[in-house]
Amino acid sequence: MTTPNMPPIDLSPRDWGIVRDILAHHVPQYEVRAFGSRAKRTAKAYSDLDLAIITVLMPKEM
Template identity: 60%
Template structure:
């Protein structure tokens, strides 16, 4: 279980749906391990077959930073985390259930605009 208020989870999911629809996003760190402090950040890792475009990652981080969330949100790619973290406790955040194909369609739409 992720130690996050329902309204904050809703904000996070909305932003993730906008930038990485269909990709699996995993929460890890103190908000999953059961030892969060009120000021603890939210650690998220995006699971993808290939590296995310830098612009996608930058826009995602900007939207999270500009949101009404009361905590900092750190976003990394799952592949970049050390094995000690990948093997530790994490929880997948259900985003929109459309699968990785939705993210590819999203990229095609963005690049043709």
């Protein structure tokens, strides 16, 4: 089941709210993408949520 502003991933609205709040607090400036079984909607009840945080690459000398 999805709600407004909820991405099309296999999470309950309650769990999505928790994830959204954590991401908003810790990485508000970055794009975050889900992958794996929850993104493919093939997750089991015990499946984890795989997230990739998209950032700008920094030069090696920094």
